[in-house]
Amino acid sequence: MTDSTALVLFSGGQDSTTCLAWALERFERVETIAFDYRQRHGIELDCRKSVLAEFRHRFPRWTARLGEHHLVDLGVLAEISETALTGEGEIRLGEKGLPTTFVPGRNILFLTMAAAVGDRRGLRHLVAGVCETDYSGYPDCRDDTIKATQLALNLGMDARFVIHTPLMWLDKAATWRLAESLGGAALVEIVREHTHTCYLGERSLRHDWGYGCGACPACRLRAEGYDRYRGGA
Numbered sequence: 001m002t003d004s005t006a007l008v009l010f011s012g013g014q015d016s017t018t019c020l021a022w023a024l025e026r027f028e029r030v031e032t033i034a035f036d037y038r039q040r041h042g043i044e045l046d047c048r049k050s051v052l053a054e055f056r057h058r059f060p061r062w063t064a065r066l067g068e069h070h071l072v073d074l075g076v077l078a079e080i081s082e083t084a085l086t087g088e089g090e091i092r093l094g095e096k097g098l099p100t101t102f103v104p105g106r107n108i109l110f111l112t113m114a115a116a117v118g119d120r121r122g123l124r125h126l127v128a129g130v131c132e133t134d135y136s137g138y139p140d141c142r143d144d145t146i147k148a149t150q151l152a153l154n155l156g157m158d159a160r161f162v163i164h165t166p167l168m169w170l171d172k173a174a175t176w177r178l179a180e181s182l183g184g185a186a187l188v189e190i191v192r193e194h195t196h197t198c199y200l201g202e203r204s205l206r207h208d209w210g211y212g213c214g215a216c217p218a219c220r221l222r223a224e225g226y227d228r229y230r231g232g233a
Contacts, residue, residue, distance in 0.1 A: 002094050003124065003127065004027055004045075005027055005028065005029045005030070005120045005122060005123035006023045006026070006027040006031070006126070006164075007029060007032070007033055007114055007121070007125070007126050007127070008032045008127040009018045009032075009033055009034075009035075009126070010034055010048055011044050011048060011109070012049075012050075012051055012104060012195060012196055013047075013183075013195050013196055013197050014175065014195045014197050014222060015037040015129030015130075015134065015167055017150050017179075018049075018129065018167065019127050019128065019129040019166055019167065020032065020183060021087065021182040022166045023125075023127045024059075024062040024065050024066065025062075025182060026085030026155065027065065028065060029126065030066055031069065031121065032048075032052070032066075032069045032070070033070040033071075033113070033114050033117055034048055034069070034070070034072070035040065035071050035072050035110055036071060036072070037076075037077035037078055037103070037106070037109040038078035038086055039078075039085055040086065040088070040100075040182035040199060040200065040201060041087060041201040043199065044201075045071070045197075047194055047195055047196040051094055051195060052066070052069065052080075054194055055190070058190070059183060059186070059187075064170065067223075068121075070117055072117070073114050074110075077103060081103050082086060082197075083101060083102060084088060084100040084101045084199070085100075085101040085102075085103050086100075091217065095159065098138070099136050099137055099138070099217065102136070102137075102138050105126070105140070105178070106140060107130060107141065107145070108145070110128075111126060111128065111146075111153065111163065112149075114128075115157060115158075115159070115161055116191060118158060118161065119159060119170075120215065124159075124160060126161055126164065127161050127164045128146070128163060128165055128182050129165075129166070129167050130146060130167070130168065131165070131168055131169075131170060131196045132168060133171045133173075134170075134172040134221055134225060135221075136189050136217050140180070143165070144164055145169075146165055147163075149163065155190065165168055166208065168187075172221050172222060172224065172225020172228070173223045173225045173226075173227070174226060176188065176191075176226055177229055192208075192210045193210065193212075195210065196210075196211065196212075197215070197218045197219060197222045198211065198212030198213050198216050198218055198219050199213075199216040199217070199219075199230075200212075200213045200216055207223065208221050209225075209226035
């Protein structure tokens, strides 16, 4: 493993797209990894291909750094979970105070699988778009969880992985601003036109901030952040 390579957890959404740009600015070789866990918004897996194509077309300085993409089948998550993100359940606040879209163990499993791929391919740095500032209240997005996971992976794999979370302390408006600072108006346009956030997988409704139902928690966070970004807040 070297300090010049990274593996980005890349779903095709706004946050992971911004993190991919962040990594491409910092590392000599960047690979990406996505997970098919039978998510309700599985269209994001198609969107990631479009985003990668746009990156290669619009940002020549990043093209040589952008390496292989990996897709891992984690359908078992849908089999053992009963959530609104892996089924057709109502999106609401659950009995434990967590959203019904919370998939227990998801991000921990994602990072474990990413570390396994990273170990095989010599990729020391893992980059994830988790955040505990503007987020849906998922406990596996918290900074403490990520730090504990990094420690467990390094102990359990006798490795020296570093998990980077560039968005951890940013609200959604700041995430839009970060995208602009990394790739200018072109990257903001890619986020609006090609990424996917909506939990319902809605791509027929177009808003200023992109495509989505406009009502689910993910759409509301993205829309409110975009309004603050455009308003200069």
